[in-house]
Amino acid sequence: MLNKKVLAVVIASTLGLTACGSDDKNDAVIAAQVDLRILETSDLHTNxxxxxYYKTKYDPTIGLARTASQIKLQGAEVNNFVLVDNGDLLQGSPMGDFVADNFKRxxxxxxxxxxYKAMNTLGYSVGNIGNHEFNYGLDFLSEALAGANFPYINANVLCEADCWEGKAKGDNLFTPYIIEEKMVxxxxxxxxxxKIGYIGFVPPQILLWDKQNLSGKVSVMGIVESAEKFIPxxxxxxxxxxxxxPHSGLGTPSNPVDVNDENATYALSLVEGIDAITFGHSHSVFPSATFEGLENADxxxxxxxxxAAVxxxxxxxxxxxVDLKLEMQDGAWVVIDRTAKAAPIYDKNADTPELVDADVAIRDAVALEHQGTLNYVNQPIGKASTDxxxxLTLVQDDPSVQIVSDAQIAKVKANLTDDLKDxxxxxxxxxxxxxxxxxxxADAQSYVQVPAGDLTYKNAADLYLYPNTMVALKVTGVELKDWLECxxxxxxxxxxxxxxxxxxxxWDTHRTYNFDVIDGVTYKIDVTQPTKFDGNCQVVDASANRIVDLTYxxxxxxxxxxxxxxxxxxxxxxxxxAFGGKFAGTGPDYVIMELPDSNREALAQYITAETEANGEVDPSADNNWDFVTINTTTELDIRFETQDSDIAxxxxxxxxxxxxxxxTDLTDEFGFAIYNIDLTANQ
Known part of the structure; x- marks a missing residue:
């Protein structure tokens, strides 16, 4: 018996022959077409x-509870849709830390x-592995994934040793791709x-970012390399x-494809056979004005x-x-049109900014963990003397970075061996x-806000967002200076x-989490000089010298x-x-100490110890860095962005x-306040 796909082609072909030579347009036969919508979540980070949880109040700008309502709205508009997740799901919010802390204990x-209690209510077709999925180790990841009632994919992580049951050295650690037979x-x-094929990827840099969890256990292929292997x-x-x-950012068309590229989406768009790309990792929105001028992008x-890419x-x-229009041609489905867009859950400029309500089923699904998270983050740890x-952390030394530095120094000093104490x-x-x-x-709200007074664990989590672990390196003054130059x-x-x-x-080429302030030395930054390094710490001008008056x-x-x-x-x-190897003086060869403590735990311990010893911790900035004062007779108009709020x-x-x-005469497209900074005033 002919299946419906073959039957449709036979009928279309027969009727098409009958219509040959006819002037009657009614005799023409339109081939079967299918509209397929692909919906994507990404980088939920357990929100x-x-x-x-830092402000202890509902937030309509974030959360799967709100996205779920958008999923249902967008799905209801069409006859055929699928839903995928692109990873970085299990880490990044206090709820994620609460679950991981239970696992650790x-x-x-x-x-x-x-x-997965939440996602299992929404009908996902597939999930991809993000880099932060490895933050808590493979055992945690294995147990967590067991709770998903949808399959997971990843094409570029390979087993090396001690892998999951049934995996041998060289095998893909996860199912590299799946093909879903979707009735439409x-x-x-x-x-x-x-038949919809899904294939997932993660940045090869997981071997650096989670060395302590993955070293000797897995290896990683390049993203494009693995795509070219599996897509045929x-x-x-x-x-x-x-x-x-791909859990991978956009990348750039101006650079050749590197097998180890972290951001490889642009390169993937050139791989034959891919019809749509639902990407993530870099937390941006595509398509949007942010990417205006991108070569060969519509x-x-x-x-x-x-x-199509989103x-x-x-x-x-x-x-x-992503919306794809498919047509049956010569016995095969062919994509004849494609569009992609991002639908927000909140628009501050709209008459009603909350574009969707919370999905009650999602809230109910995690009610127990929500309360557990509230209890977890409200554990007292000490007291602070100042806000x-x-x-202001991007334009001057500030207490939110100072207290982390003070805690890190205290932790490392307490663990130095005799040969390193001098x-x-x-x-x-x-x-x-x-x-x-x-x-x-939403970025306009992404600022640390820990007021003076009693501190709880949620404040430590606000001050130190990630579950990194403490590591120390030994460097020379030359490497120290180049670290600061980058x-x-x-x-x-x-x-x-x-x-x-x-x-x-x-903002364009340097992430704020790569703006390292090095405490224990003093220095100034001359922003009238060109930069020596780009955002990846690659030399762009070897003679450039922004760091001046560096002193210990x-x-x-x-x-x-x-x-x-x-x-x-x-x-x-x-x-x-430490293991990233990006900044001068980093990489495995420079590491002299690896501690099991997370940086956040070290911070909480420091706050507690200082409070017990002195009644409170003093996080006041020591102002060890500043800009070089610009000597000019020109009236400069130098601007920077920060939060627009009364408290700011x-x-x-x-x-x-x-x-x-x-x-007060300027507005920022994302809702930031714009300030002028006077770099000509004498200090």
Whole structure:
């Protein structure tokens, strides 16, 4: 018996022959067509509830509880849709930490992970593995995934040793791809079966970022390399449509494809056979004005090199939507049109900003874990003498970074062996919440806000967002300076001879979590000079020199210049930075200490110890870094972005080191306040 697909082709062909040579348009036969919608969530980071655990209140701008309503709305608009998740699901919010802490204490999650209690209600077709899925180790990941009632894929992580049951060295650790036989309704109202192939990828950098969990256990292929291996197999197995789900940022068309690229989506769009890409990782929204001018991208249609592509922000603030129109041609389904867009859950500029209500079923599914998380984050740990807000952390030394550095130095000093005790201990710490990536309206709320007074564990989690572990490195003064030179790429170059507006913060090519402040030394940053390194710490101008007056003082002895360059230092940091190899002085060869403590645990312990010893902890910034004062007769207009709120206004007024002026005549597209900073005033 002919199946419906073959029968449709036979009928269409027969009728088509009958119509040959006829002028009667009614005799023409339109081939069967299918509209297929692909919905994507990504980078939820365990923001299942629409709730801010740091502020202890509901938040309509985030959470799968809100995204679920958007999923149902967008799904109801069409006859045929599928739902996928692109990973970074199990880490990133206090709820994720609560579940992981239970696992660490009891060696079990204790049932289905709350992320899957929620997602299992929504009918996902497939999930992809993100890099943060490995943060708590393979045992945790294995138990967590067992709670999903939908399959998981990943094509580029391979078993090396001690892998899951049935896996041998060289095998894919996960199922590399699946092909779903999806029953759909065509344009004639008939039922058809379309084979949808899904293939997933994760950045190869997981071997660096989670070395302690993955070293010797897995290896990783390049993203494009694995796509070129498996996609022909998927086509050979009959996939009508192939959806690539890379947990990978966009990348750039100007650089050649590197097998180890972290951000490889643009390169994937050039791989033959891919019909749609639902990507993530970099927390941006595509298509959007952020990517204006991207080569061979159509932001109106949502395509890259003709391939439909979408990236839905982070924390559930957007839902990715790809619409494909397929037509039966010569016995095969062919994509004849494609569009992609991101649908937000909140729009601050709308008359009714909350575009969707919370899905009650999602809230009910995780009610028990929600209460457990509230109890978890409200554990007391100490008391602070001053506010710790990160509104100014990109333009001056600030307490939200200072207290982390102080804690890291204390932890490393307490664990030094005798042969290392004469080497000065410094700390590298970056702002993790300082405006996000300045790419969505939710980013304008992404700031540390820990007021003076009693502190709980949620405050420590606010100050240190990630579950990194403590690591220390031994470096020379030369490497120390280059580490800071790369960090200084956070700033755009300022022209001291123009009155035109100049924005100070380099949001485009430098992430704020790569703006390392190194405590224990003093230095200044000359933003009138070109940057020596780009955002990946690759040299762009070897003669550039932004870091000046770099000094270490040991009692009455002052080290600077060549004396400092020749000196050895220990830098307290985290596993992500230490093993990443990006900054000078990082990488496995420089590591001298790995501690089991997370940086957040070290921070909480430090707060408790200081409170017990002194009645409170003092996180006041020591102002060990500043900008070089610009000597010019030109009236400069230098601007930066920060949160627009009364609490930010008050904090900035009381704590500014250099003169700062809020621009009431300007608005920011994402809802940030714009300030002028005077870098010409004498300090």
């Amino acid at each position: 299942i509830m629409d709730y801010d 009891d060696n079990t999650i204790g049932g289905t992970h709350p992320a 309704t065509d344009s004639n109202g008939d039922q058809q079966t379309i 197999m998927m086509k050979a197995e009959g996939a009508d449509v192939i959806v690539a789900i 932001l109106e249609k949502g395509t890259i090199n003709g391939v 990236m839905p922000g982070r924390w559930g603030d957007n839902l990715g939507i 710790m807000y990160s509104f 080497i000065p201990v410094l700390s590298a710490s970056a702002p993790f919440k300082a405006g996000g990536r300045h790419s969505t309206t 960090s200084a790429n956070q700033f755009n170059q300022v022209n001291p001879n123009t009155t035109a507006p100049q924005y100070l913060i380099n 003082t040991d009692g009455e002895t002052v080290f600077t210049g060549e004396a400092l360059a020749a000196k050895e230092f220990i830098i307290a940091s985290n596993n992500y930075r 206004d008050s904090f900035i007024l009381e704590n500014q080191v250099r003169p700062l002026t809020k621009r």
